[in-house]
Amino acid sequence: MPVASPTLDTIRAIVAEHRHLEGPMLPILHAIQEAFGRIPAEAVPAIAEALNLGKAEVHGVVSFYHDFREAPAGRRVIKLCRAEACQAVGSEALSERVLARLGIDWHGTTADGAVTIEPVYCLGLCACGPAAMVDDTLIGRADAERVLAEAAA
Amino acid sequence: MKVYVPLDSAARALGADAVAAAIRAEADRRGIDVTIVRNGSRGMVWLEPLVEVDRGDGRAAYGPVTAADVPALLDGTLKGHGRVEDIPFFARQTRLTFQRCGLVDPTDLDDYAAHGGLAGLRRAAAMSGPEIVAEVTASGLRGRGGAGFPTGIKWKTVQQAAADRKYIVCNADEGDSGTFADRMLMEGDPFSLIEGMAIAGLGVGATRGYVYIRSEYPVAIAVMREAVAVARRRGVLGPDVVGSGRAFDMEVRVGAGAYVCGEETSLLNSLEGKRGTVRAKPPLPALEGFLGCPTVVNNVISLATVPVIFEKGAAHYEAFGLGRSRGTVTLQIAGNVKRGGLFETAFGMTLGEAVEEIAGGTASGRPVKAVQVGGPLGAYMPRDRFDTPLGYEDFDAAGGLIGHAGLVVFDDTADMLKLARFAMEFCAVESCGKCTPCRIGAVRGVETIDRIAAGDPRAAALLTDLCETMKDGSLCALGGFTPYPVMSALTHFPADFATMKEAAE
Numbered sequence: 144m145p146v147a148s149p150t151l152d153t154i155r156a157i158v159a160e161h162r163h164l165e166g167p168m169l170p171i172l173h174a175i176q177e178a179f180g181r182i183p184a185e186a187v188p189a190i191a192e193a194l195n196l197g198k199a200e201v202h203g204v205v206s207f208y209h210d211f212r213e214a215p216a217g218r219r220v221i222k223l224c225r226a227e228a229c230q231a232v233g234s235e236a237l238s239e240r241v242l243a244r245l246g247i248d249w250h251g252t253t254a255d256g257a258v259t260i261e262p263v264y265c266l267g268l269c270a271c272g273p274a275a276m277v278d279d280t281l282i283g284r285a286d287a288e289r290v291l292a293e294a295a296a
Numbered sequence: 297m298k299v300y301v302p303l304d305s306a307a308r309a310l311g312a313d314a315v316a317a318a319i320r321a322e323a324d325r326r327g328i329d330v331t332i333v334r335n336g337s338r339g340m341v342w343l344e345p346l347v348e349v350d351r352g353d354g355r356a357a358y359g360p361v362t363a364a365d366v367p368a369l370l371d372g373t374l375k376g377h378g379r380v381e382d383i384p385f386f387a388r389q390t391r392l393t394f395q396r397c398g399l400v401d402p403t404d405l406d407d408y409a410a411h412g413g414l415a416g417l418r419r420a421a422a423m424s425g426p427e428i429v430a431e432v433t434a435s436g437l438r439g440r441g442g443a444g445f446p447t448g449i450k451w452k453t454v455q456q457a458a459a460d461r462k463y464i465v466c467n468a469d470e471g472d473s474g475t476f477a478d479r480m481l482m483e484g485d486p487f488s489l490i491e492g493m494a495i496a497g498l499g500v501g502a503t504r505g506y507v508y509i510r511s512e513y514p515v516a517i518a519v520m521r522e523a524v525a526v527a528r529r530r531g532v533l534g535p536d537v538v539g540s541g542r543a544f545d546m547e548v549r550v551g552a553g554a555y556v557c558g559e560e561t562s563l564l565n566s567l568e569g570k571r572g573t574v575r576a577k578p579p580l581p582a583l584e585g586f587l588g589c590p591t592v593v594n595n596v597i598s599l600a601t602v603p604v605i606f607e608k609g610a611a612h613y614e615a616f617g618l619g620r621s622r623g624t625v626t627l628q629i630a631g632n633v634k635r636g637g638l639f640e641t642a643f644g645m646t647l648g649e650a651v652e653e654i655a656g657g658t659a660s661g662r663p664v665k666a667v668q669v670g671g672p673l674g675a676y677m678p679r680d681r682f683d684t685p686l687g688y689e690d691f692d693a694a695g696g697l698i699g700h701a702g703l704v705v706f707d708d709t710a711d712m713l714k715l716a717r718f719a720m721e722f723c724a725v726e727s728c729g730k731c732t733p734c735r736i737g738a739v740r741g742v743e744t745i746d747r748i749a750a751g752d753p754r755a756a757a758l759l760t761d762l763c764e765t766m767k768d769g770s771l772c773a774l775g776g777f778t779p780y781p782v783m784s785a786l787t788h789f790p791a792d793f794a795t796m797k798e799a800a801e
Contacts, residue, residue, distance in 0.1 A: 267513060
């Protein structure tokens with residue numbers, strides 16, 4: 144994930160690019176996270192000012208959604224599906240193995256900053272589970288070796 | 297030679313990109329003329345990547361294909377399945393909504409039109425708004441997102457509302473485990489959704505639409521965005537929809553990982569840029585929806601079914617089905633199954649037929665213990681309910697719900713207490729927090745199930761009572777339907793809830 148260091152100018156430019164939309168908040172937040180890998184604290188007052196909202200309202204939105212992170216993720220992000228269809232084909236055992244191998248818990252990042260692991264509730268790969276996603280790469284009938292190899296690639 | 301390699305997420309997750317790359321490399325090495333089309337999935341996930349080769353005499357199917365199979369594939373010596381249409385799983389289907397999925401190049405509008413696309417929109421463009429709504433009503437189409445509300449009645453409410461602006465919002469926040477029909481459709485035949493939304497716009501007098509797609513579906517987002525751009529360039533969308541003189545345009549929006557945004561009012565809040573909390577109804581979104589304007593909110597499959605209704609006529613569509621469940625249901629067969637995938641059929645097939653005959657039982661080869669129908673908020677159906685026909689009323693009578701028609705199959709190793717606990721835990725994590733029965737109830741539910749597991753004899757009655765409260769007191773289906781999986785597990789599989797207690801005695 145390409146990560147630039149946030150400046151108020153780039154944040155304002157991103158906000159300006161989207162504010163004409165109906166309901167611009169989520170498109171703005173997605174664009175900011177894509178640019179910086181997170182929603183930096185200084186983005187909150189900038190968005191609030193541009194959209195004529197309170198800072199608390201903007202913070203409320205950022206914190207409501209699982210996708211938006213306030214701290215940067217590791218260089219690679221592993222998402223493992225924990226939903227029912229994947230549970231039916233052994234996702235729990237897969238998760239345990241991957242977590243143990245990385246030595247972290249859900250939402251954790253390895254000490255070297257290489258990998259973050261997140262739970263996900265359904266990737267729509269319910270007929271070929273257990274399902275995983277490493278950054279944008281989808282893995283069906285996943286096993287721990289395959290997931291870890293992809294994250295190390 | 298034309299080779300079809302799906303771009304569908306499931307096919308990709310099983311190696312389709314590597315196969316496509318290997319075909320390109322091998323064709324270049326041999327110096328032969330090969331056109332690779334990245335189509336949608338034909339829906340037989342156990343055969344993915346399913347590659348079709350057209351040597352000028354029809355499409356022959358092979359699968360699952362690996363990169364190592366590619367030389368034999370191009371030689372014509374790889375063992376295949378013949379035509380896709382002859383594979384029993386496919387041959388038994390009635391494909392209306394999914395008639396083009398996997399057949400066409402997803403973002404080629406001419407290919408779409410050559411396979412019946414746009415015929416429905418052209419017909420609708422010559423009709424008045426009320427005539428369009430009447431056609432949908434006559435088809436008997438009901439909301440495929442889960443609630444099963446008659447689509448025509450919803451459209452009529454929006455059509456009759458007086459307002460300067462109206463909207464069509466497509467709910468593509470397909471967060472339910474065991475469901476992937478929306479994803480497959482958007483990846484494989486995005487124009488049918490666009491066409492359906494345009495017809496809805498002409499019908500109710502809306503000029504603007506949004507597709508709210510969950511962020512977990514990057515492929516669907518990319519394909520939909522490209523298709524919308526093509527449709528706009530070619531005059532299917534814009535100020536003069538297919539030369540009708542009427543305007544309709546639309547935009548793709550991306551969710552941010554909140555399950556509850558699949559609930560329509562929460563989705564509208566999210567689309568407006570707010571926290572995805574649920575709104576109390578009334579007012580109905582049909583009267584006060586997106587930005588307070590009258591809004592049609594329909595699921596992907598409901599809207600993508602509209603073109604075929606207009607292409608073939610309401611009576612043709614209405615002729616399929618059972619009782620008040622008209623037309624086709626797009627079953628998504630998932631979990632521990634031998635043959636998983638998308639199976640479109642008229643309402644009326646029994647659950648057992650779908651699981652045992654179509655899906656061929658479990659992948660593990662062990663007996664089926666339970667099937668969760670309709671997503672994480674649907675009931676676990678035991679084997680003795682396998683004679684239930686797939687229809688809205690029939691499932692309701694059997695203590696379940698058909699929902700989005702996802703079937704998640706579990707073998708006899710499934711621990712139903714654990715699954716019931718997971719349902720409560722999921723509800724606690726995903727609750728929007730607006731109403732107390734859901735926000736607090738789900739947390740108490742997890743604790744109460746833990747008490748059952750620890751052998752507390754009074755806890756089961758408490759759980760039942762709690763579920764009643766959640767069912768009656770929650771604002772939306774998240775809190776209101778979580779009792780379905782929990783209570784069905786407790787009722788149908790009491791042994792799984794008694795083990796700890798008996799062990800202690």
